[in-house]
Amino acid sequence: NAGVTQTPKFRILKIGQSMTLQCAQDMNHNYMYWYRQDPGMGLKLIYYSVGAGITDKGEVPNGYNVSRSTTEDFPLRLELAAPSQTSVYFCASNGGGSDTFGSGTRLTVV
Amino acid sequence: GDSVTQMEGPVTLSEEAFLTINCTYTATGYPSLFWYVQYPGEGLQLLLKATKADDKGSNKGFEATYRKETTSFHLEKGSVQVSDSAVYFCALSTGGGNKLTFGTGTQLKVEL
Numbered sequence: 001n002a003g004v005t006q007t008p009k010f011r012i013l014k015i016g017q018s019m020t021l022q023c024a025q026d027m028n029h030n031y032m033y034w035y036r037q038d039p040g041m042g043l044k045l046i047y048y049s050v051g052a053g054i055t056d057k058g059e060v061p062n063g064y065n066v067s068r069s070t071t072e073d074f075p076l077r078l079e080l081a082a083p084s085q086t087s088v089y090f091c092a093s094n095g096g097g098s099d100t101f102g103s104g105t106r107l108t109v110v
Numbered sequence: 111g112d113s114v115t116q117m118e119g120p121v122t123l124s125e126e127a128f129l130t131i132n133c134t135y136t137a138t139g140y141p142s143l144f145w146y147v148q149y150p151g152e153g154l155q156l157l158l159k160a161t162k163a164d165d166k167g168s169n170k171g172f173e174a175t176y177r178k179e180t181t182s183f184h185l186e187k188g189s190v191q192v193s194d195s196a197v198y199f200c201a202l203s204t205g206g207g208n209k210l211t212f213g214t215g216t217q218l219k220v221e222l
Contacts, residue, residue: 031208040215042199043210045209045210048209050207058209090153090154098159099210101154101155104153
């Protein structure tokens with residue numbers, strides 16, 4: 001039982017580059033979320049999804065896009081990376097109880 | 111909007127000391143309340159939760175009681191261990207989508 005799997009674990013991007021952070025869960029959870037965690041701060045919600053084909057903005061969506069074509073996968077897309085997007089990104093899923101988190105992706109934009 | 115305020119860290123304690131980490135919240139409606147723990151280099155793990163007023167969540171010797179009258183959910187443990195060293199996050203969830211609103215986290219360091 002893998003839970004929530006995030007890839008990659010680390011990445012360095014140059015300003016203006018694009019990338020996709022992958023997130024997959026094998027628990028058949030309907031709800032999935034992307035958060036970012038900045039130093040000394042709590043987690044801020046970027047985007048979330050209540051089921052395949054449905055996505056919605058969270059608190060800090062600017063500069064990001066998501067899609068949810070399957071129940072299992074919820075990729076997060078950065079189109080034009082900016083230094084302000086340097087952060088640790090966490091994906092989570094929820095099947096109606098509490099959230100299960102992935103181990104995170106540490107992204108640095110230089 | 112919803113918000114969570116928790117005490118600033120870092121908190122440094124000796125092993126076997128009593129721990130309290132304060133958490134207060136502002137929310138519309140009736141939130142569920144959570145404590146998550148994050149060990150170095152890892153994702154967040156649910157520590158305990160409470161879904162209605164006066165509920166007590168407990169796990170691994172940690173406890174927190176949902177106090178609606180004081181809008182609080184303080185985390186306590188009677189005797190901390192070195193292995194409890196981590197960052198602790200208070201969070202709430204309201205409305206559709208089960209979205210979480212987090213506090214800023216409190217770092218706990220337990221020394222021998």
